[in-house]
Amino acid sequence: MLDDTEGYVTEDGRKIGGVVMEMKNITLRFGGVVAIKDISFDIREGEIRAIIGPNGAGKSSMLNVISGFYHPQEGEVWYKGKKRPGMRPYQVAQQGIARTFQNIALFEGMSVLDNVMTGRIRQMSTGMFAQALWKGKAEQEEVENRETVEKVIDFLEIQHIRKTPVGRLPYGLKKRVELARALAAEPSILLLDEPMAGMNVEEKEDMSRFILDVNDEFGTTIALIEHDMGVVMDLSDRVVVMDYGKKIGDGSPDEVRSNQAVIDAYLGVQHD
Amino acid sequence: MPEQLLFASEVFLNGLMAGVLYALVALGFVLIYKASGIFNFSQGVMALFAALTLVGIMEGRVPFSHVINATFDTEIHHFGWHVPAFAAILITMGVMVILAYCVQRFIFRHLVGQEPIILFMATIGLAYFLEGVGDLMWGSDIKKLDVGLPQGINTWIDETTFDAFGYGFFIDNLDIYASIIAALLVIVLVLFAQYTKQGRAMRAVADDHQAALSVGISLNFIWIMVWSVAGFVALVAGIMWGTKSGVQFSLSLIALKALPVLMLGGFTSIPGAIVGGLIIGVGEKLFEFAIGPMVGGATENWFAYVLALIFLVFRPQGLFGEKIIERV
Ligand SMILES: Nc1ncnc2c1ncn2[C@@H]1O[C@H](COP(=O)(O)OP(=O)(O)OP(=O)(O)O)[C@@H](O)[C@H]1O
Ligand SMILES: [Mg+2]
Numbered sequence: 393m394l395d396d397t398e399g400y401v402t403e404d405g406r407k408i409g410g411v412v413m414e415m416k417n418i419t420l421r422f423g424g425v426v427a428i429k430d431i432s433f434d435i436r437e438g439e440i441r442a443i444i445g446p447n448g449a450g451k452s453s454m455l456n457v458i459s460g461f462y463h464p465q466e467g468e469v470w471y472k473g474k475k476r477p478g479m480r481p482y483q484v485a486q487q488g489i490a491r492t493f494q495n496i497a498l499f500e501g502m503s504v505l506d507n508v509m510t511g512r513i514r515q516m517s518t519g520m521f522a523q524a525l526w527k528g529k530a531e532q533e534e535v536e537n538r539e540t541v542e543k544v545i546d547f548l549e550i551q552h553i554r555k556t557p558v559g560r561l562p563y564g565l566k567k568r569v570e571l572a573r574a575l576a577a578e579p580s581i582l583l584l585d586e587p588m589a590g591m592n593v594e595e596k597e598d599m600s601r602f603i604l605d606v607n608d609e610f611g612t613t614i615a616l617i618e619h620d621m622g623v624v625m626d627l628s629d630r631v632v633v634m635d636y637g638k639k640i641g642d643g644s645p646d647e648v649r650s651n652q653a654v655i656d657a658y659l660g661v662q663h664d
Numbered sequence: 665m666p667e668q669l670l671f672a673s674e675v676f677l678n679g680l681m682a683g684v685l686y687a688l689v690a691l692g693f694v695l696i697y698k699a700s701g702i703f704n705f706s707q708g709v710m711a712l713f714a715a716l717t718l719v720g721i722m723e724g725r726v727p728f729s730h731v732i733n734a735t736f737d738t739e740i741h742h743f744g745w746h747v748p749a750f751a752a753i754l755i756t757m758g759v760m761v762i763l764a765y766c767v768q769r770f771i772f773r774h775l776v777g778q779e780p781i782i783l784f785m786a787t788i789g790l791a792y793f794l795e796g797v798g799d800l801m802w803g804s805d806i807k808k809l810d811v812g813l814p815q816g817i818n819t820w821i822d823e824t825t826f827d828a829f830g831y832g833f834f835i836d837n838l839d840i841y842a843s844i845i846a847a848l849l850v851i852v853l854v855l856f857a858q859y860t861k862q863g864r865a866m867r868a869v870a871d872d873h874q875a876a877l878s879v880g881i882s883l884n885f886i887w888i889m890v891w892s893v894a895g896f897v898a899l900v901a902g903i904m905w906g907t908k909s910g911v912q913f914s915l916s917l918i919a920l921k922a923l924p925v926l927m928l929g930g931f932t933s934i935p936g937a938i939v940g941g942l943i944i945g946v947g948e949k950l951f952e953f954a955i956g957p958m959v960g961g962a963t964e965n966w967f968a969y970v971l972a973l974i975f976l977v978f979r980p981q982g983l984f985g986e987k988i989i990e991r992v
Contacts (some may be wrong), residue, residue: 459878483878497875501870510868513861514880534861573879 402629409437412613413458413581418467420453427453428464429637435581440607441615444626444648445634446657451617452494454634455567455583458615459491460484461552486514490579491572493619494586500559507558508544511576512537544575548602553560568602575606582606584616588623596620600627621658625649633657667831674786674833675953676946678807681835681843683945685904688846689918690925690937691853692897697868697931699890702783704771706791710895711788713798715902715911717759718810720802724754727801749811753899760895761888776883795822795916804913809906813841843902853893854934866890871931871953924972930982939983944968 399409413435413558420428427450435441443451456462458469460481471487490511499507545551548568553561558569560632573651574582587603588596600623607613618624624631625645633641633648635657643647648654689707696704704710720727724743733739747755771786785980814837826832868876869886876883905915921944929940948967956963975982 461874461877480882481877482882485878491878493874493878497872497878499871499875501871502867506864506867510864510876510879510881513865513868515935530861537861577879 393586397439406608408439408513411435412437412472414470415454415458416468416470418454418457418464418469420450420457420462420464426637428457428634430466431634431637431639432467433632433639433642435613435615436630437613438607438611439613439629440603440627441613442628442631443615443617443634444619444621444624444631445640447634448527450637451632452585452633453493455585455617456616458484458581459583461508463550485577486500488577488580489583490574490577491583492567492574492587494583494589496563496566498558498566498570498573502548503555503557504561504572505541505545505554507569508541508572508576509537511544511573512541516579519662540578541576544572547605548575564591567591567595567599571599571602575612578610579612581613581615584614586617586619588618588620596623603627670829670831670948672953674835675949677833678836678839679946680819680942681839681945683942684843684846684850685901685941686921686925686945687850687938689901689922690929690941691695691850691934692894693868693919693922693926694929694931694934694937695853695890695897696894699866700783700869700887702787703780703931704894705784705787705919706794707894707898707922708878708916709791709794709798710763710898711902711905711918712761712911712913712916713794713902714756714760714895714899715809715906715915716798716807718752718756718811718899718903719906719911721755721808722747722749722809722811723807725802730803733801743812753811754873756899757896760899761892762893764888764891767891768884772887791916795913796869807906807911809903809911811903811907813838813903813907815907825950838904838907842908845900846904849897850938853897857934862889880968905928918944921968924968925970926982927973928983930984933982933984936982936984944971947971 399407401407411434414432415434416432418428418431419426429450431450431454443454453462457464460479460483463584471489485491488586497509502510507560510662545554548571550565550568550572553565553569561569571584571587574584584603588599591599603614603616604627607614617625618627629644630643631641631648632639632650633654635653640653641651642656643651689711692710693704696707703759705884724745724747726727726732726743729741733741752950767790771790772783775783775786783911816837818835818837820838821835822832854865857866865876865881866886866889867918868879869883873883876886901918902915905918909915925937925940925944927940928943929936929938948964951967952961952963
């Protein structure tokens, strides 16, 4: 049995910790549309947690609730053992939750390097005037930020495009730059909305490798949405399955794969 | 050197200095437009308001004294002290930051996501409101502003050029100082936007709101910061113009001078504002010098607008503006 504090060890020997984020009875409505209906699940420290489901199931909405872009009408979000009050997206980001978007949201007019540097902005609104005056400290901080950013750039193998304006990059590389920006924040939780959508096979393999390496080397907790079942089964430790805003499955990839409700949803069995 | 060329060089120099000031005012527009998509019609009135506040504080005037005296039947006008220029400038800057906060908090925070035309109308409202408040606070009489900037002909340049060419250039000290200060400010603003964390955040907000939020940037905070910077630019412009021709309503019309600069340079480009300002400054002075006498003078009133119109026809996005591509 899983419990809140202990966690478990995966087949490949990675140690998964206690619950770091817990969604409790989340309901989100847009007018008449119920995007999320009374869903609960948790995310454990160090694990790769997948959210899957057919189009329009409410997956992106769930990620938007976690990152503060959407505010659910009902339910609670618990982060690091505390109930989280209603928060603006930038506040969530400042708490160490970084994300990427299904439709890539980059600063198109800025270079790759500048884009990744923005990932370091996090605590800027506190003491920013003091910082502007205290030049020495600001400079030192800038140097440290640069080091972290260069490491991330090396890690994701995008050195060759450091100075290129993002607007000129092909789709696959944009996705990678977006991941780099999220990583630069050194997040405790990384949220990825379809990181491999629209990529060719080779790009998908690269991206899978990066996701695994990030998790492995930095122990970053990752929640990701993905349509490609093969990828999901390979990458994730546990999977939440959504359909029409409801949770229809939750467990290890194997458990989920043999769950009848999940099979029905994916085969398009009519709902009553 | 032939005499005509000497005159032209003198005119050129004067044009360049006027141009730096135009660039500065235009920068105030560009900063706000880039970061929030708001075309701030009240930029000129902000300069007037800043200059009024500065004079008021320096002279120790009691704000709202007309209202106070009318309601309480008193006769107070002055606190009886004088504040040194430097301190008064700092206090005025503080007032401009408070103004920036109020503008964001009470107006634009409630208009997020509205059509550009609505935001524009809001700034028109703000312009008239601010003009009224300025009058109410400090009175509508023409005020003299003297923060200690030297004025009058620069004798060194006059003598040096006289010795060299036999013709002394007439260059006003105030123009020299104003253009040096404006040039410094422009450089500082560009460095700020390009190389600091806050500048990067500002550019990020200008580029994509959603992405900016996701990396932890508070839009509200950036907008207050941008309005504060615009307030600072307005203050500097207000000091220059106010020193030159007194603090009065016409000071707010300098904003109109920035319009052709923006059309030339593009509404979103910082280098565009600088180059555009210089072109207009030099262009209008040289045009007046060369063509003015033939058409009866006063070309400075319209030259900038005609130049901007020609530009609008051939290059609507301005010199450095981003290309406008309609997606279909
Ligand atoms: N901002 C919004 N306003 C109104 N309705 C919305 C909004 N965002 C999502 N929805 C609706 O909520 C439902 C779930 O959408 P969501 O984007 O979360 O699905 P998804 O599982 O991410 O789908 P996909 O696989 O296509 O990305 C849909 O019916 C969608 O139309
Ligand atoms: Mg989605």
